[in-house]
Amino acid sequence: MIRFEHVTKRYPDGTTAVDDLSLEVGAGELVTLVGPSGCGKTTTMKMVNRLIEPTEGRIFMDGEDISTVDPVQLRRRIGYVIQQVGLFPHKTILENTATVPHLLGWPRGKSRERAAELLDLVGLDPSVHGDRYPEQLSGGQRQRVGVARALAADPPVLLMDEPFGAVDPVVREHLQNEFLKLQAAVNKTVLFVTHDIEEAVRLGDRIAVYGQGTIEQFDAPAAVLGAPATPYVADFVGADRGLKRLSVTPIEEGDLEQPPVLHLDDQLRTAAAKLSKEGARWAVVLDGDDNLHGWISTEQTGSSGTVREHARRMEAWLPVGASLKQAFSTMLQHDAGWIAVIDREETGRFLGVLTPARLHEALRRSIDADAHAIPRTEVELETVAQIAAS
Numbered sequence: 114m115i116r117f118e119h120v121t122k123r124y125p126d127g128t129t130a131v132d133d134l135s136l137e138v139g140a141g142e143l144v145t146l147v148g149p150s151g152c153g154k155t156t157t158m159k160m161v162n163r164l165i166e167p168t169e170g171r172i173f174m175d176g177e178d179i180s181t182v183d184p185v186q187l188r189r190r191i192g193y194v195i196q197q198v199g200l201f202p203h204k205t206i207l208e209n210t211a212t213v214p215h216l217l218g219w220p221r222g223k224s225r226e227r228a229a230e231l232l233d234l235v236g237l238d239p240s241v242h243g244d245r246y247p248e249q250l251s252g253g254q255r256q257r258v259g260v261a262r263a264l265a266a267d268p269p270v271l272l273m274d275e276p277f278g279a280v281d282p283v284v285r286e287h288l289q290n291e292f293l294k295l296q297a298a299v300n301k302t303v304l305f306v307t308h309d310i311e312e313a314v315r316l317g318d319r320i321a322v323y324g325q326g327t328i329e330q331f332d333a334p335a336a337v338l339g340a341p342a343t344p345y346v347a348d349f350v351g352a353d354r355g356l357k358r359l360s361v362t363p364i365e366e367g368d369l370e371q372p373p374v375l376h377l378d379d380q381l382r383t384a385a386a387k388l389s390k391e392g393a394r395w396a397v398v399l400d401g402d403d404n405l406h407g408w409i410s411t412e413q414t415g416s417s418g419t420v421r422e423h424a425r426r427m428e429a430w431l432p433v434g435a436s437l438k439q440a441f442s443t444m445l446q447h448d449a450g451w452i453a454v455i456d457r458e459e460t461g462r463f464l465g466v467l468t469p470a471r472l473h474e475a476l477r478r479s480i481d482a483d484a485h486a487i488p489r490t491e492v493e494l495e496t497v498a499q500i501a502a503s
Protein backbone atom coordinates (compact mmCIF):
# COMPACT_ATOMS: atom_id res chain seq x y z
CA MET A 114 0.00 0.00 0.00
CA ILE A 115 2.83 2.40 0.92
CA ARG A 116 6.29 1.68 -0.46
CA PHE A 117 9.51 3.64 0.08
CA GLU A 118 12.21 2.93 -2.47
CA HIS A 119 15.69 4.14 -1.56
CA VAL A 120 14.38 7.37 -0.10
CA THR A 121 16.82 9.96 1.19
CA LYS A 122 16.04 13.36 2.66
CA ARG A 123 18.78 15.89 3.06
CA TYR A 124 17.82 19.29 4.45
CA PRO A 125 19.44 22.39 2.92
CA ASP A 126 21.76 22.73 5.93
CA GLY A 127 23.26 19.34 5.08
CA THR A 128 21.43 17.25 7.71
CA THR A 129 20.61 13.81 6.34
CA ALA A 130 17.36 13.06 8.16
CA VAL A 131 16.50 9.91 6.20
CA ASP A 132 19.17 7.86 4.49
CA ASP A 133 18.38 5.41 1.67
CA LEU A 134 15.21 4.10 3.28
CA SER A 135 13.29 1.21 1.75
CA LEU A 136 10.13 0.09 3.50
CA GLU A 137 6.85 -1.48 2.53
CA VAL A 138 3.62 -1.22 4.50
CA GLY A 139 0.79 -3.57 3.54
CA ALA A 140 -2.86 -2.54 3.17
CA GLY A 141 -4.59 -2.56 6.55
CA GLU A 142 -1.27 -2.86 8.35
CA LEU A 143 -0.34 -0.73 11.37
CA VAL A 144 3.37 0.00 11.33
CA THR A 145 4.96 1.90 14.19
CA LEU A 146 8.10 3.96 13.54
CA VAL A 147 10.07 4.12 16.75
CA GLY A 148 13.41 5.60 17.67
CA PRO A 149 15.08 8.38 19.64
CA SER A 150 14.47 12.06 19.02
CA GLY A 151 15.88 13.32 15.74
CA CYS A 152 16.26 9.93 14.05
CA GLY A 153 14.05 10.85 11.09
CA LYS A 154 10.63 9.43 11.97
CA THR A 155 8.65 12.60 11.36
CA THR A 156 10.54 13.34 8.18
CA THR A 157 9.65 9.85 6.92
CA MET A 158 6.01 10.39 7.70
CA LYS A 159 5.76 13.87 6.21
CA MET A 160 7.18 12.63 2.93
CA VAL A 161 4.09 10.42 2.56
CA ASN A 162 1.68 13.35 2.48
CA ARG A 163 4.24 15.52 0.68
CA LEU A 164 4.64 18.07 3.46
CA ILE A 165 8.31 17.27 2.84
CA GLU A 166 9.75 16.21 -0.53
CA PRO A 167 12.46 13.54 -0.68
CA THR A 168 15.87 14.45 -2.09
CA GLU A 169 16.25 11.02 -3.69
CA GLY A 170 14.14 7.91 -4.15
CA ARG A 171 10.47 7.35 -4.69
CA ILE A 172 7.38 6.70 -2.59
CA PHE A 173 4.43 4.75 -3.93
CA MET A 174 0.90 4.62 -2.64
CA ASP A 175 -1.26 1.88 -4.06
CA GLY A 176 1.32 1.44 -6.80
CA GLU A 177 1.23 5.10 -7.79
CA ASP A 178 4.34 7.30 -7.52
CA ILE A 179 3.11 10.04 -5.18
CA SER A 180 5.41 12.66 -6.73
CA THR A 181 3.07 12.55 -9.72
CA VAL A 182 -0.08 13.15 -7.64
CA ASP A 183 -1.34 16.63 -6.82
CA PRO A 184 -0.54 17.10 -3.07
CA VAL A 185 -4.04 18.33 -2.28
CA GLN A 186 -5.61 15.31 -3.97
CA LEU A 187 -3.09 13.07 -2.23
CA ARG A 188 -3.89 14.46 1.23
CA ARG A 189 -7.57 13.69 0.74
CA ARG A 190 -6.62 10.03 0.77
CA ILE A 191 -4.59 10.43 3.95
CA GLY A 192 -5.80 11.16 7.47
CA TYR A 193 -3.24 13.00 9.60
CA VAL A 194 -3.18 13.07 13.39
CA ILE A 195 -0.56 15.03 15.31
CA GLN A 196 0.25 15.61 18.95
CA GLN A 197 -0.86 19.24 19.02
CA VAL A 198 -4.27 18.19 17.76
CA GLY A 199 -4.76 21.53 16.04
CA LEU A 200 -8.50 21.82 16.61
CA PHE A 201 -10.09 25.12 15.63
CA PRO A 202 -10.79 26.82 18.98
CA HIS A 203 -13.84 28.73 17.78
CA LYS A 204 -15.53 25.76 16.18
CA THR A 205 -17.53 23.16 18.05
CA ILE A 206 -16.31 19.58 18.33
CA LEU A 207 -18.87 18.48 15.74
CA GLU A 208 -17.77 21.23 13.32
CA ASN A 209 -14.12 20.39 13.90
CA THR A 210 -14.78 16.74 13.13
CA ALA A 211 -16.73 17.65 9.99
CA THR A 212 -13.87 19.80 8.65
CA VAL A 213 -12.64 17.45 5.93
CA PRO A 214 -16.04 16.31 4.62
CA HIS A 215 -16.94 20.01 4.57
CA LEU A 216 -13.80 20.84 2.55
CA LEU A 217 -14.65 18.01 0.21
CA GLY A 218 -17.97 19.74 -0.45
CA TRP A 219 -20.26 17.24 1.23
CA PRO A 220 -23.70 18.69 2.04
CA ARG A 221 -23.80 20.14 5.58
CA GLY A 222 -26.30 17.58 6.89
CA LYS A 223 -24.28 14.64 5.60
CA SER A 224 -21.02 16.08 6.97
CA ARG A 225 -22.52 16.55 10.42
CA GLU A 226 -24.08 13.10 10.37
CA ARG A 227 -20.71 11.58 9.48
CA ALA A 228 -18.97 13.64 12.19
CA ALA A 229 -21.44 12.46 14.82
CA GLU A 230 -20.93 8.86 13.71
CA LEU A 231 -17.15 9.25 14.04
CA LEU A 232 -17.34 10.89 17.46
CA ASP A 233 -19.42 7.98 18.59
CA LEU A 234 -16.83 5.59 17.17
CA VAL A 235 -14.01 7.19 19.18
CA GLY A 236 -16.07 7.03 22.36
CA LEU A 237 -17.40 10.59 22.57
CA ASP A 238 -21.17 10.95 22.76
CA PRO A 239 -22.00 13.57 20.07
CA SER A 240 -25.10 14.68 21.98
CA VAL A 241 -22.94 15.47 25.02
CA HIS A 242 -19.68 16.67 23.45
CA GLY A 243 -20.67 17.68 19.92
CA ASP A 244 -21.65 21.27 20.76
CA ARG A 245 -18.76 21.92 23.13
CA TYR A 246 -15.61 23.82 22.20
CA PRO A 247 -12.11 22.28 22.29
CA GLU A 248 -11.14 24.08 25.51
CA GLN A 249 -14.06 22.37 27.24
CA LEU A 250 -12.57 18.91 26.66
CA SER A 251 -9.78 17.07 28.43
CA GLY A 252 -6.48 16.41 26.65
CA GLY A 253 -7.45 12.78 26.04
CA GLN A 254 -10.83 13.77 24.63
CA ARG A 255 -9.20 16.27 22.28
CA GLN A 256 -6.90 13.54 20.98
CA ARG A 257 -9.94 11.41 20.25
CA VAL A 258 -11.48 14.28 18.30
CA GLY A 259 -8.21 14.46 16.35
CA VAL A 260 -8.56 10.78 15.44
CA ALA A 261 -12.26 11.20 14.55
CA ARG A 262 -11.44 14.17 12.34
CA ALA A 263 -8.70 12.28 10.52
CA LEU A 264 -11.10 9.42 9.82
CA ALA A 265 -14.06 11.58 8.79
CA ALA A 266 -13.56 11.33 5.03
CA ASP A 267 -12.75 7.63 5.34
CA PRO A 268 -9.21 7.83 3.93
CA PRO A 269 -7.46 4.50 3.32
CA VAL A 270 -4.24 5.76 4.96
CA LEU A 271 -3.67 7.29 8.40
CA LEU A 272 -0.48 9.05 9.45
CA MET A 273 -0.18 9.51 13.19
CA ASP A 274 2.70 11.49 14.67
CA GLU A 275 2.96 10.92 18.43
CA PRO A 276 -0.81 11.33 18.68
CA PHE A 277 -0.98 10.28 22.33
CA GLY A 278 2.29 11.89 23.40
CA ALA A 279 0.82 14.75 25.36
CA VAL A 280 -1.51 12.87 27.69
CA ASP A 281 -0.74 11.19 30.99
CA PRO A 282 0.25 7.49 30.99
CA VAL A 283 -3.12 6.17 32.20
CA VAL A 284 -5.14 8.09 29.63
CA ARG A 285 -2.54 7.16 27.07
CA GLU A 286 -2.97 3.44 27.65
CA HIS A 287 -6.71 3.89 27.46
CA LEU A 288 -6.44 5.76 24.15
CA GLN A 289 -4.11 3.09 22.78
CA ASN A 290 -6.57 0.33 23.63
CA GLU A 291 -9.42 2.27 22.10
CA PHE A 292 -7.39 2.95 19.01
CA LEU A 293 -6.63 -0.76 18.60
CA LYS A 294 -10.34 -1.56 18.80
CA LEU A 295 -11.08 1.18 16.33
CA GLN A 296 -8.40 -0.03 13.94
CA ALA A 297 -9.85 -3.55 14.10
CA ALA A 298 -13.11 -2.02 12.86
CA VAL A 299 -11.81 0.47 10.26
CA ASN A 300 -8.73 -1.44 9.10
CA LYS A 301 -6.69 1.50 7.79
CA THR A 302 -3.12 1.42 6.59
CA VAL A 303 -1.40 3.25 9.44
CA LEU A 304 2.04 4.74 9.92
CA PHE A 305 2.38 5.61 13.59
CA VAL A 306 5.36 7.58 14.92
CA THR A 307 6.37 7.24 18.55
CA HIS A 308 9.55 7.42 20.59
CA ASP A 309 8.05 5.04 23.16
CA ILE A 310 9.02 1.41 22.48
CA GLU A 311 6.20 0.19 24.69
CA GLU A 312 3.64 2.06 22.60
CA ALA A 313 5.29 0.78 19.41
CA VAL A 314 5.13 -2.80 20.66
CA ARG A 315 1.58 -2.58 21.83
CA LEU A 316 0.13 -1.03 18.70
CA GLY A 317 2.24 -2.19 15.79
CA ASP A 318 1.60 -5.18 13.57
CA ARG A 319 5.23 -4.50 12.70
CA ILE A 320 7.74 -2.09 14.17
CA ALA A 321 10.42 -0.16 12.32
CA VAL A 322 13.20 0.62 14.79
CA TYR A 323 15.12 3.66 13.59
CA GLY A 324 18.80 4.27 14.06
CA GLN A 325 20.09 7.50 12.54
CA GLY A 326 18.02 8.04 9.40
CA THR A 327 17.93 4.30 8.69
CA ILE A 328 15.90 1.34 9.87
CA GLU A 329 17.83 -1.06 12.08
CA GLN A 330 15.07 -3.66 12.27
CA PHE A 331 11.63 -4.03 10.72
CA ASP A 332 9.68 -6.91 12.15
CA ALA A 333 6.79 -8.10 14.32
CA PRO A 334 6.92 -6.84 17.92
CA ALA A 335 7.59 -10.27 19.39
CA ALA A 336 10.52 -10.76 17.01
CA VAL A 337 12.01 -7.36 17.81
CA LEU A 338 11.76 -8.12 21.53
CA GLY A 339 12.82 -11.75 21.19
CA ALA A 340 15.65 -11.32 18.73
CA PRO A 341 16.93 -7.77 18.41
CA ALA A 342 18.79 -7.59 15.09
CA THR A 343 21.61 -5.39 16.32
CA PRO A 344 23.13 -4.33 19.66
CA TYR A 345 21.58 -0.90 19.04
CA VAL A 346 18.08 -2.42 18.85
CA ALA A 347 18.76 -4.58 21.91
CA ASP A 348 19.78 -1.48 23.78
CA PHE A 349 16.79 0.48 22.56
CA VAL A 350 14.19 -2.15 23.44
CA GLY A 351 15.81 -2.31 26.84
CA ALA A 352 16.65 -4.83 29.50
CA ASP A 353 13.01 -5.32 30.47
CA ARG A 354 12.07 -7.07 27.25
CA GLY A 355 10.15 -9.69 29.22
CA LEU A 356 7.85 -7.05 30.59
CA LYS A 357 7.22 -5.72 27.12
CA ARG A 358 6.63 -9.22 25.86
CA LEU A 359 3.73 -9.45 28.30
CA SER A 360 2.04 -6.69 26.34
CA VAL A 361 2.29 -8.52 23.02
CA THR A 362 1.21 -11.95 24.24
CA PRO A 363 -2.55 -12.44 24.26
CA ILE A 364 -4.45 -14.65 26.69
CA GLU A 365 -5.57 -17.76 24.81
CA GLU A 366 -8.35 -20.11 25.83
CA GLY A 367 -5.84 -22.91 26.30
CA ASP A 368 -4.08 -20.88 29.00
CA LEU A 369 -7.09 -20.96 31.29
CA GLU A 370 -7.76 -23.09 34.31
CA GLN A 371 -11.24 -24.44 34.98
CA PRO A 372 -12.24 -23.84 38.59
CA PRO A 373 -15.48 -25.27 40.07
CA VAL A 374 -18.48 -23.43 38.68
CA LEU A 375 -21.76 -22.73 40.47
CA HIS A 376 -24.96 -21.04 39.42
CA LEU A 377 -26.89 -18.38 41.29
CA ASP A 378 -29.81 -20.69 42.07
CA ASP A 379 -27.71 -23.56 43.41
CA GLN A 380 -28.28 -24.40 47.04
CA LEU A 381 -25.38 -23.60 49.34
CA ARG A 382 -25.42 -27.25 50.49
CA THR A 383 -24.74 -28.38 46.94
CA ALA A 384 -22.11 -25.66 46.60
CA ALA A 385 -20.28 -26.77 49.74
CA ALA A 386 -20.34 -30.40 48.58
CA LYS A 387 -18.95 -29.46 45.17
CA LEU A 388 -16.13 -27.35 46.60
CA SER A 389 -15.17 -30.03 49.08
CA LYS A 390 -15.27 -32.75 46.40
CA GLU A 391 -12.96 -30.73 44.15
CA GLY A 392 -10.79 -29.62 47.06
CA ALA A 393 -11.28 -25.97 46.06
CA ARG A 394 -11.56 -22.91 48.28
CA TRP A 395 -13.69 -20.92 45.90
CA ALA A 396 -15.90 -21.27 42.84
CA VAL A 397 -16.90 -18.98 40.02
CA VAL A 398 -20.59 -18.08 40.00
CA LEU A 399 -22.52 -17.80 36.75
CA ASP A 400 -26.03 -16.58 36.02
CA GLY A 401 -28.74 -18.56 34.19
CA ASP A 402 -27.16 -17.73 30.80
CA ASP A 403 -23.74 -18.98 31.93
CA ASN A 404 -22.50 -15.40 32.04
CA LEU A 405 -20.05 -14.32 34.69
CA HIS A 406 -21.66 -13.06 37.88
CA GLY A 407 -19.07 -13.38 40.64
CA TRP A 408 -17.46 -15.82 43.00
CA ILE A 409 -18.06 -17.52 46.29
CA SER A 410 -15.62 -18.98 48.81
CA THR A 411 -15.96 -21.91 51.21
CA GLU A 412 -16.47 -19.49 54.11
CA GLN A 413 -19.78 -18.39 52.60
CA THR A 414 -21.08 -21.83 51.75
CA GLY A 415 -21.55 -22.90 55.39
CA SER A 416 -24.97 -21.25 55.86
CA SER A 417 -28.34 -22.10 54.29
CA GLY A 418 -30.02 -20.60 51.26
CA THR A 419 -28.80 -20.19 47.70
CA VAL A 420 -25.55 -19.08 46.15
CA ARG A 421 -27.32 -15.89 45.00
CA GLU A 422 -27.52 -14.51 48.55
CA HIS A 423 -23.84 -14.97 49.30
CA ALA A 424 -21.96 -14.67 46.03
CA ARG A 425 -19.74 -11.63 45.59
CA ARG A 426 -19.84 -9.69 42.37
CA MET A 427 -16.74 -9.98 40.22
CA GLU A 428 -14.84 -6.69 40.22
CA ALA A 429 -12.47 -7.35 37.37
CA TRP A 430 -12.30 -9.64 34.40
CA LEU A 431 -10.79 -9.61 30.94
CA PRO A 432 -11.81 -10.83 27.51
CA VAL A 433 -9.79 -13.61 25.91
CA GLY A 434 -7.20 -11.98 23.62
CA ALA A 435 -6.37 -9.27 26.16
CA SER A 436 -2.65 -9.06 26.85
CA LEU A 437 -0.87 -10.90 29.63
CA LYS A 438 0.28 -7.50 30.79
CA GLN A 439 -3.31 -6.39 31.30
CA ALA A 440 -3.95 -9.62 33.20
CA PHE A 441 -0.89 -9.10 35.37
CA SER A 442 -1.65 -5.49 36.15
CA THR A 443 -5.33 -6.29 36.85
CA MET A 444 -4.23 -8.96 39.31
CA LEU A 445 -1.91 -6.50 41.04
CA GLN A 446 -4.47 -3.72 41.04
CA HIS A 447 -7.18 -5.88 42.63
CA ASP A 448 -4.77 -7.84 44.77
CA ALA A 449 -6.30 -10.92 43.14
CA GLY A 450 -4.81 -14.39 42.94
CA TRP A 451 -6.56 -15.03 39.64
CA ILE A 452 -8.55 -13.26 37.01
CA ALA A 453 -11.74 -14.41 35.24
CA VAL A 454 -11.66 -14.47 31.46
CA ILE A 455 -14.76 -14.09 29.32
CA ASP A 456 -15.34 -14.40 25.60
CA ARG A 457 -14.41 -11.63 23.24
CA GLU A 458 -17.95 -10.82 22.15
CA GLU A 459 -18.54 -9.21 25.52
CA THR A 460 -21.61 -11.34 26.04
CA GLY A 461 -19.90 -12.17 29.30
CA ARG A 462 -19.71 -15.94 28.68
CA PHE A 463 -17.24 -17.31 31.16
CA LEU A 464 -14.30 -19.24 29.72
CA GLY A 465 -12.02 -19.92 32.69
CA VAL A 466 -9.54 -18.21 34.96
CA LEU A 467 -5.96 -17.12 34.52
CA THR A 468 -3.72 -17.83 37.50
CA PRO A 469 -0.14 -16.58 37.99
CA ALA A 470 1.14 -20.08 37.18
CA ARG A 471 -0.85 -20.16 33.93
CA LEU A 472 0.32 -16.65 33.10
CA HIS A 473 3.88 -17.82 33.47
CA GLU A 474 3.20 -20.80 31.18
CA ALA A 475 1.66 -18.50 28.60
CA LEU A 476 4.73 -16.30 28.69
CA ARG A 477 6.93 -19.33 28.10
CA ARG A 478 4.68 -20.41 25.25
CA SER A 479 5.26 -17.03 23.64
CA ILE A 480 9.02 -17.24 24.13
CA ASP A 481 9.14 -20.82 22.84
CA ALA A 482 7.08 -19.93 19.78
CA ASP A 483 9.69 -17.34 18.88
CA ALA A 484 12.50 -19.69 19.66
CA HIS A 485 11.44 -21.79 16.68
CA ALA A 486 11.95 -18.82 14.43
CA ILE A 487 15.17 -17.48 15.89
CA PRO A 488 18.45 -18.96 17.09
CA ARG A 489 18.02 -20.42 20.56
CA THR A 490 21.06 -18.67 21.91
CA GLU A 491 19.32 -15.36 21.39
CA VAL A 492 16.33 -16.32 23.46
CA GLU A 493 16.34 -14.98 26.93
CA LEU A 494 14.07 -16.91 29.22
CA GLU A 495 12.45 -14.57 31.62
CA THR A 496 10.17 -15.62 34.38
CA VAL A 497 7.24 -13.85 35.92
CA ALA A 498 9.29 -13.65 39.11
CA GLN A 499 12.01 -11.69 37.32
CA ILE A 500 9.41 -9.48 35.72
CA ALA A 501 7.70 -8.85 39.03
CA ALA A 502 11.04 -7.93 40.53
CA SER A 503 11.94 -5.50 37.76
Ligand SMILES: Nc1ncnc2c1ncn2[C@@H]1O[C@H](COP(=O)(O)OP(=O)(O)OP(=O)(O)O)[C@@H](O)[C@H]1O
Nearest residue numbers: 124126128130149150151152153154155156157308
Ligand atom coordinates in the same frame (compact mmCIF):
# COMPACT_ATOMS: atom_id res chain seq x y z
N1 LIG B 1 13.61 21.71 8.25
C1 LIG B 1 14.73 21.14 8.71
N2 LIG B 1 15.94 21.64 8.40
C2 LIG B 1 17.06 21.05 8.83
N3 LIG B 1 17.09 19.95 9.58
C3 LIG B 1 15.90 19.41 9.93
C4 LIG B 1 14.67 19.97 9.52
N4 LIG B 1 13.67 19.20 10.02
C5 LIG B 1 14.26 18.22 10.70
N5 LIG B 1 15.59 18.32 10.66
C6 LIG B 1 16.59 17.42 11.25
O1 LIG B 1 16.44 16.14 10.69
C7 LIG B 1 16.63 15.13 11.66
C8 LIG B 1 15.37 14.25 11.73
O2 LIG B 1 14.28 15.00 12.21
P1 LIG B 1 12.84 14.39 12.44
O3 LIG B 1 11.93 15.48 12.88
O4 LIG B 1 12.44 13.60 11.25
O5 LIG B 1 13.16 13.39 13.64
P2 LIG B 1 12.16 12.59 14.59
O6 LIG B 1 12.71 11.22 14.67
O7 LIG B 1 10.76 12.73 14.16
O8 LIG B 1 12.41 13.34 15.96
P3 LIG B 1 11.38 13.68 17.15
O9 LIG B 1 11.01 12.39 17.78
O10 LIG B 1 12.21 14.55 18.05
O11 LIG B 1 10.23 14.40 16.52
C9 LIG B 1 16.95 15.86 12.95
O12 LIG B 1 18.34 15.91 13.09
C10 LIG B 1 16.39 17.24 12.74
O13 LIG B 1 17.10 18.19 13.48
